[in-house]
Amino acid sequence: MLSKYNIFIVMLLLFAGLQAQEKQNTFKEAFKASLVITSDFSYEFKKSDLQKSEIILKPEFIYRLNRNSKFVLKGQLYSDLNDNLETGVPKETTVSGMNKRLFIGDRTNLELREFYFYTKIKNKLRLTIGKQQIVWGETDGLKLLDVVNPQNFREFILDDFEDSRIPLWSLKAEFDIKDIGVQFVWTPDNTYHITQDFEAPFFTKSLFKSPPKSVSTVLNKPLKPKRFIADSDVGIKLSTFTKGWDLSLNYFYFYDDLPVFYNELKVTDTNNPIVTISPKFKRQHLLGGTFNKVIGSSTLRGEIAYIFNQNFTSTSPEAVLGIETSNQFKSAIGIDYIKGENIISAQLFSDIIIDNISPYNRDKFETNTSLKISRDMMNDNLNAEVLWVHNTNHGDGYIKPQVSYWMNTKTQLFLGSSIFYGNESKLFGQFKDRSRISLGMRWGI
Amino acid sequence: MKTKLILGLLTIALLFPTTSRGQSLPSGQSIADKTYARNEGISMSRKLTMELKDKRGKVRIRETTSLRKYIGDEKRLAIFYITPKSIMGTAFLTYDYPDASIDDDQWLYMPALRKTRRISAANRGDYFLGTDLTYEDIKLETRISRDDYNYETIDKETIDGQETYVLEGIPKNDKIAKELGYSKVKLWVDANMWMLRKAESWDVAGNHLKTTVISDFKKVQDIWTYHKIEVKNHKTNHETIFRISDVDYKTVLNDDVFTKETLVNGL
Incomplete structure (x- = not known):
């Protein structure tokens, strides 16, 4: 290797x-x-x-x-x-x-x-060669185009993305054609999301369809792409700044960082039912874009992503190996309002499954919202902020208040909390027993 | 008849003293124009250290590398944070357009998010990254605004042995006053270098807000250059000292330095 x-x-x-x-x-x-x-x-x-x-x-x-x-x-x-x-x-x-x-x-x-x-x-x-993070997109908190690097879900999405994002061995080439910036990305590193084991605090059980308790389960090792060139990811981003608009057009040909969990029910010779889950990583095309523009004291920003042939765990008895495929459209629109030391940032996320399928544990049209309120005080010595992410379909979400304080030039203290709520079979609600209070420090020299 | 003429002239002088005195002093607007006409070089790189001191005496220091270039009449400024190490990589970019009716474009790169955020320049009276200068103050440096104030040149004074013109500026309307956060400014402009040496400002409620002193002027590559700005906020008792070093007007800065890509990739 x-x-x-x-x-x-x-x-x-x-x-x-x-x-x-x-x-x-x-x-x-x-x-x-x-x-x-x-x-x-x-x-x-x-x-x-x-x-x-x-x-x-x-x-x-x-x-x-x-x-x-x-x-x-x-x-x-x-x-x-x-x-x-x-x-x-x-x-x-x-x-x-x-x-x-x-x-x-x-x-x-x-x-x-x-x-x-x-x-x-x-x-x-401009060339960047080696292990690195490449970040696309305009949104905070939830990701649409920020898919070049996979993520470690050790703390679900509570960890800073800077820490949870897994850097990859990649080549990034940037050049300009007239007023258009071109970024070409090549990632031959076959590393994908690190999801957690069944016993881990942040095991994302909402993604998996659990078989009845009387049915035993066999989980096979994920079938992972291994070929250096043929299985590499490639992407291109075109960006420009014109008449006050920041615009980008993105295309990425990649393996979804989360495997498809093919599942098959078999009956053994002794008449015992057994479910075999065979995770396999699958290729996808993603086409998307971003925009932002300043309007008065506010910045309007948005992001769209269209994914071809996204695989979903299905509830349909006709689904082959428990999986159905559909194109998927995701969009986000946000507004940041800045007044003095205060920032109010609101985002609306939509996620639409285009084809007529029966996805497991989600609706075909899902909406998430986020609201972030932040205030700097004492010449940026003290910052107080609260982030609220809410899924309007299922009524689950999380609230994350935090206060940070610069003790001196080198040292910053944090006090915060992460509180999940909602139905425990849903994406955020499943972690409501993981709600916590945190105290931290950051020191640099 | 001659006595009546003298008395008449004396009466006019007593009734309109500023008009009389103003005749021997250049107009505020012409002084503002001269601060813009000064040679600032095409490109410049420098180290900018910000010392932030709160009312209890606690000091925080932020070191940056600051780059500036004129592309035609458009001024581009990029500031890259070097310390504190935990926010190293934070970078700020401004496109300052010659047409005052067009808002600047501004971006802030936050390394913790690895994202570049667009910032509204409409809030030009907001304080710049925790310092006691506003975004507008930072943009102007030692110039004084040509468009925002009605000026009156009220006096001549000497600062550090140098002759200065003393101007009073009142924002042209309430909207501008609110945007800038000032209801009145008093400015001391060097009569030879045409650079701001001192400024006093009052908030929109009329309270004495800030004193700014610019000093340590030296010629660098034949261009007059300040090396220190001290700002005292009288309302919060917070102070910021800006120290400038390693100024270089001959550094070659390509246009692509002033792009969002460079904010991400760093210097």
């Missing part, structure tokens, strides 16, 4: 060698190091116990070859002191060989978060 990624190392060295011909910096000028340490202790109301005791060290090194080129390395030492969110050493069956974390015991792991070479060639072409 390692050899497949040698192409990245060769490309890194090749471009670095070419750039080395330009004017060099002294080592002191060229090398920058920093370290950010974060801690987060969350207390779960239902269990009356710590849900997580997280300490993360994030060292970052930048080596600037010249004014056009740099190496960036971001590492991470992660420790959950009570080993609760990802119990033991996870198998990481959906993660490629070069992207796996190095576990030191059950509680601690080391991860190469990002390692890339960035260069500008003749001020016309």
Whole structure:
């Protein structure tokens, strides 16, 4: 597996060698190091116990070859002191060989978060080669176009996306054709979402159709794409800024980061029914776009995504292996109103299944809303904000209030809470026993 | 007859003292125009350190790299945060258009979200990222607005041994006053360099709001350049000190530095 990624190392060295011909910096000028340490202790109301005791060290090194080129390395030492969110050493069956974390015991792991070479060639072409995060889209909280990198659902969607997004070995090339910015993305890294085991606090049971208790279940290992070139993801983003409008058009040909859970009911020789679940990753085409425009004191922003042949777990007895396929249209429109130190941000998300199918545990037309109110105080020393995400179809959602305070230049304290509500078979409601209060600190040098 | 003429002139002088004095002082508008005509170079890079001090004396320091370029009459400004390390990568971009009736376009890149947010420039009286200067103050630097105030040049004073014109500015209407957050400003403009040296401002309720002192002027590559701004907010007792260093007007800045892509990729 390692050899497949040698192409990245060769490309890194090749471009670095070419750039080395330009004017060099002294080592002191060229090398920058920093370290950010974060801690987060969350207390779960239902269990009356710590849900997580997280300490993360994030060292970052930048080596600037010249004014056009740099190496960036971001590492991470992660420790959950009570080993609760990802119990033991996870198998990481959906993660490629070069992207796996190095576990030191059950509680601690080391991860190469990002390692890339960035260069500008003749001020016309900008290349980023290596392990990186590529983020598309305009929305907050819920994702439409932000699908280039998969996610670790260790904390469902409570974790900062910066931490939960899994960086991939990728190539990003950017150049301009007149007033249109072109971004080409190639991702041969066969890493997909990390979902949690049945016993984990944030196991997303709402996605799976549970068989009756009398029926035993066999869960097969996910069938994961392995071919370096043929199974790679490719995407293109065209963007422009015209007459006050920021616009983008996005296309992505990719494997859905969540496998399709094909299920089959069989009766054994001893007349015992058994359900076999065979997860398999499937290819998709996504076409989408974004826009934003300032109108007075507000910014209007939006995002659409049309996915061809999305697979859904079905309740129809006619569904083949329990799965039906439909095109899917997702849209989001949001408005950010800024007045002084106050920000009010509202978003409306729609998710429509185009074809006439019978999806499991969701409606064909689903609507989510979000509202975020934020206020900076004391010259940005103190910030108070609350985020409310609500599904209007099922009446479930979560509320996340948080206060943060800068103690000094280097240290910031956080106090927050995450409260889920609603039907426990639904996406947000399933975690209502996971509601918690959190205290954290971030320190950087 | 001669005595009557002298008495008449004296009466006019006593009745309209500012008019008389104003005749020997340049108009506020002409001074404002001169602050714009000053050579600022086409491109500039510099280090900008912001020292934020609250009323209890607690100090927070933010270090940035600031880049500016004129593309025609359009001014583009990009500010990249270097410290605090936990928000390193935060970046701010402004397109400032020569037509004052067109709002600036502004973007803020937040590394924690890895997203670039569009920011309304209509709220130009909002405070800039926790400092005591507003977005409008930051945009103007040492210039004084040509469009927002009715000025009166009221005096000449000496600051740091340099002659300055003292202007009083009243916003042209209530809407502008509300946008800027000021009901009145008093400005000291250097009579030789045509740069702002000091400013006092009053909030919309008429309370004394801020004192701004600009100092440490030096010629860099033959362009007069300030190196320190001290701002004291009298309402909150919060202070911000801006320190400028490593100024370079000869740095080559390509247009693509001032794009959203560069905010994301960093310097």
